[in-house]
Amino acid sequence: xxxxxxxxEILAKLSxxxxxxxxxxxxDFGVTEETIRRDLERLDREGLVSKTYGGAVSKQNSALDLxxxxxxxxxxxxxxxxADKIATLVRDGDRIMLDSSSTxxxxxxxxxxxxxxxxxxxxxxxxxxLADKADWTVLSTGGQLKRGALSLxxxxxxxxxxxxxVDLAICSCxxxxxxxxxxxxxxxxxLIKEAMFASAERRILALDGDKFDRKSxxxxxxxxxxxxxxxxxxxxxxxxxxxxxxxxxxxx
Numbered sequence: 303x304x305x306x307x308x309x310x311e312i313l314a315k316l317s318x319x320x321x322x323x324x325x326x327x328x329x330d331f332g333v334t335e336e337t338i339r340r341d342l343e344r345l346d347r348e349g350l351v352s353k354t355y356g357g358a359v360s361k362q363n364s365a366l367d368l369x370x371x372x373x374x375x376x377x378x379x380x381x382x383x384x385a386d387k388i389a390t391l392v393r394d395g396d397r398i399m400l401d402s403s404s405t406x407x408x409x410x411x412x413x414x415x416x417x418x419x420x421x422x423x424x425x426x427x428x429x430x431x432l433a434d435k436a437d438w439t440v441l442s443t444g445g446q447l448k449r450g451a452l453s454l455x456x457x458x459x460x461x462x463x464x465x466x467x468v469d470l471a472i473c474s475c476x477x478x479x480x481x482x483x484x485x486x487x488x489x490x491x492x493l494i495k496e497a498m499f500a501s502a503e504r505r506i507l508a509l510d511g512d513k514f515d516r517k518s519x520x521x522x523x524x525x526x527x528x529x530x531x532x533x534x535x536x537x538x539x540x541x542x543x544x545x546x547x548x549x550x551x552x553x554x
Contacts, residue, residue, distance in 0.1 A: 303331065309341050314377055316351060316360040317512065323357040370404065370427065370452045380510045380534035381405050385412040387532050387553050388472060388508060392416055396469045399498040400428055401491075402453030403474035405508045407431065422466060424459050424494055426452040441466075448490065455490040463497040471502030474509055477516035480544055483525055485518035492520045504529050511535045525550060 303311075308331055315322055324342070328335045346353040351360060384405060389412040392398065396416070400406040402425035410428050413419070417437060423429065424443040432440045445459030473495045477485040484507065486492050499505045505528045514537060530551040531537075537545070537552060545552045 305341065308333070309345060312341060312345065312358075313350060316358070321354075321357060321359045325356070327357075370402075370450065377510050377534075381408040383534045384508050384510070384532050385409045388506060389413050391504075391506065391530070391532075392419070392470065394418055396420070397422075397466075399423065399463065399466075399468050399471040399473075399502060400425060401473040401495055401498060402426070402428075402448075402451060403508070405474045405510075406472060409472055409508065420468070422463065422468065424454040424463075426454065443494075451491075453491070453494075455494055460493050460497045463494065463501055466501055468502050470504050470506060471498040472506045472508060473498055473522075475507060475513065475522055476518035478507075478509065478514050478531075479517045480515075480541075482517055482521060484522040484528065485516075486520055486522050487518050489520055492522050495522050499523055499527050506530045506532060508532050511537065514538070514541055 311331075312322060312327065324335050324338045327338045331338070342351060342353050342358045345351040346358065351358040381404065385408040388409045392413045394417040397420040400410060400421060400423045402423070406423070406425060407427050410421075410431055414435065420439040420441070421428070421432065422441045422443065424445060426447070429440065429442055432438060443454050443459035443462045445454035445462075446456040448455050475484050475495070476487050479485065486495065507528045507530065509531070511533050514533075525548045528550060530553060531545060532553045534554065536554050542552055
């Protein structure tokens with residue numbers, strides 16, 4: 303395993319457990335404790351973790367977004383599974399909106415065999431991915447570049463999104479809480495997702511199972527604003543009952 307892949311896996315573990323132990327990581331990855339300490343020091347310098355005696359704790363909080371190049375390589379298997387399910391919901395000729403989440407890029411790759419799609423996105427990565435897709439209509443939201451996230455945000459992006467009506471909006475989030483609703487880590491992304499959902503006939507929320515029962519910094523929308531939740535594994539009975547009560551289709 304390459305060092306960058308190992309560090310991505312460490313971040314993925316931190317996102318779930320909130321902390322890691324050097325000795326446990328050394329055993330899990332089959333490398334020396336000194337190698338793990340160097341990984342944690344690197345992540346600490348990049349502002350992604352807080353190194354502690356014998357390990358590290360997560361710095362993922364309301365004020366921090368992992369860079370796109372890190373997010374793209376975390377929970378890859380889960381994202382493939384989610385993207386496979388969403389691909390079955392997209393039909394030839396559909397007009398869709400995709401946010402700038404790493405999950406949305408996986409979805410996009412799974413639907414590239416569809417014909418005559420119209421895609422509206424604020425994701426720079428998706429725009430690059432579709433640069434040679436001659437039979438699709440691809441629209442950029444425009445807006446201010448959020449460099450680490452490779453996304454376009456701001457009032458001009460929101461205005462552009464609000465001027466269209468599409469068949470599907472596909473967005474991700476950082477947390478899902480029965481009382482608070484759908485949440486994300488910052489206001490700029492919230493406004494984009496909110497605008498996309500408001501412009502769509504069918505609103506799909508894509509998230510891995512670890513996001514259930516989590517609260518992030520800012521509320522995106524209520525459950526009444528989404529039609530379908532697609533996740534990588536079966537939610538708890540409590541969540542399945544909740545979705546049924548709210549009229550939300552749960553796909554996993």
